[in-house]
Amino acid sequence: xxxNTEPQALISHLPKADGSATFSYAGYTVVGAVNGxxxxxxxxxxxxxxxxxVIVRPAAGVGGTRERHLESLIQSTLRQIILVNNFPRxxxxxxLQIIVAPENEYVNAKITQASSNLxxxxxxxxxxxxxxxxxxxxxxATLTSTALAIVPDQGGSNIVLNPTAREVExxxxxxxxxxxxxxxxxxxxxxGSFTMKEWDDVYARAYSQCCPPALSSDNDDAMIDDQRSAGxxxxxxxxxxxxxxxxxxxxxx
Amino acid sequence: xxxxxxxxxxxGDQIDPSLIxxxxxxALKLGPGLRHIPPNELVPTVAGQxxxxxxxxxxxxxxxxxxxxxxVGDLVIxxxxxxxxxxxxxxxxxYTSNALLPQLAFEMATKKTRPNLNxxxxxxxxxxxxxxxxxxxxECVSPATGKADGLGPLNGGMLYDVSLGLARRLLMRKSLxxxxxxVLEELGAAGLAFETAVGRNGKVxxxxxxxxxxxxxxxxxQETDEKNLSVDQQKKLVRKLIKEVS
Numbered sequence: 001x002x003x004n005t006e007p008q009a010l011i012s013h014l015p016k017a018d019g020s021a022t023f024s025y026a027g028y029t030v031v032g033a034v035n036g037x038x039x040x041x042x043x044x045x046x047x048x049x050x051x052x053x054v055i056v057r058p059a060a061g062v063g064g065t066r067e068r069h070l071e072s073l074i075q076s077t078l079r080q081i082i083l084v085n086n087f088p089r090x091x092x093x094x095x096l097q098i099i100v101a102p103e104n105e106y107v108n109a110k111i112t113q114a115s116s117n118l119x120x121x122x123x124x125x126x127x128x129x130x131x132x133x134x135x136x137x138x139x140x141a142t143l144t145s146t147a148l149a150i151v152p153d154q155g156g157s158n159i160v161l162n163p164t165a166r167e168v169e170x171x172x173x174x175x176x177x178x179x180x181x182x183x184x185x186x187x188x189x190x191x192g193s194f195t196m197k198e199w200d201d202v203y204a205r206a207y208s209q210c211c212p213p214a215l216s217s218d219n220d221d222a223m224i225d226d227q228r229s230a231g232x233x234x235x236x237x238x239x240x241x242x243x244x245x246x247x248x249x250x251x252x253x
Numbered sequence: 254x255x256x257x258x259x260x261x262x263x264x265g266d267q268i269d270p271s272l273i274x275x276x277x278x279x280a281l282k283l284g285p286g287l288r289h290i291p292p293n294e295l296v297p298t299v300a301g302q303x304x305x306x307x308x309x310x311x312x313x314x315x316x317x318x319x320x321x322x323x324x325v326g327d328l329v330i331x332x333x334x335x336x337x338x339x340x341x342x343x344x345x346x347x348y349t350s351n352a353l354l355p356q357l358a359f360e361m362a363t364k365k366t367r368p369n370l371n372x373x374x375x376x377x378x379x380x381x382x383x384x385x386x387x388x389x390x391x392e393c394v395s396p397a398t399g400k401a402d403g404l405g406p407l408n409g410g411m412l413y414d415v416s417l418g419l420a421r422r423l424l425m426r427k428s429l430x431x432x433x434x435x436v437l438e439e440l441g442a443a444g445l446a447f448e449t450a451v452g453r454n455g456k457v458x459x460x461x462x463x464x465x466x467x468x469x470x471x472x473x474x475q476e477t478d479e480k481n482l483s484v485d486q487q488k489k490l491v492r493k494l495i496k497e498v499s
Contacts, residue, residue: 086385133263135318136286242261250315
């Protein structure tokens, strides 16, 4: 199993969509496309805001309850950061196609898929945010998301960041967090059994991962270079990816 | 902006107060991509390059891509979908609700001499009403003078899609100096005779006596857009295209 530890992304590579991105990280690859604001079906129309529609497509086969669950989580997260009030009676459509998902080589893939929906959520959210940035829809903030598992370890337990499929399988509990670029918690999903203390520890770990302190409100170039060595910091990754895209778009300036 | 490189912002970033132009007498003008949260917070809503114009006391975010959102005063190329008693229904971008073009908003149009536009016809129009709660409205005549000023139905020719950024650069008053697009001038200098209309909604219409010329011009514009060509590369491209076809 090859897991690329460094995040990679391609922005605005689909010619027909308003915004698009391919994102790969921690063994997942997801293609995202955003269209909007477009005409909405009468029954989905909201008089004061845009309807956000998220469609998740699995790597193989057609979507089922697992995808519907992920869609509802992503939808309620995204509609909080998109300025939906700017486009009443329209539709903003986000399509996320899973291309690669890491397989657990110890267990039958079908069974692990059925057991948990959450491990892919950070990759989906991250792809969605890059696609939204590429579509230039107005947002209040960007977001970063991370996955953590509490894995039993010789009597004690250990918090593992971006766990592999095998670690998820062995874990006592599994958590997904998302924070906005204003360091606000926007999504917290957990499964398994855990105590309040454990949740607090996991939350603190996720916060330090998603909200690196030095960069919170500073966009000094030197600062970004210093922080890059700290590992795969997705907030800096999003920023540097978009910076590259904008500079190449505005080459004529 | 002379002191440092381009300032790139992402949605929700804080804007350094020193970057905001402050002229005491004029009101600050906010362009696209910025949101004012009363009383005095200024927040970018899109990812792009923060640009300021100290003379006009204005600030905006420059970006490329996405879908066209109508704004008053924009020149656009629309496709007539159908006509009703009072209005033509015109598409500006795919899958959005139609814009309205009153049948009397043409030069010299009266109840008896109204233009007859069939579904599929192209019109070059100005957006005269854009508002998030209503469908946009268009006009093909200047309401002050009653003259068309080049607006109206576009007959013949061919329509090409380009990015919103290139459309904006082509529409600049000094498209060569400010926008760094030289394809059209170069094609004209190479002896081709053609006419174009550029819509802010990412459409370029090209017409000429010869079909060959239309295709050369269209391809040159699209290639410039896709490959982000510089002025010199554009000149080279034009020379290559003309050599290929003749």
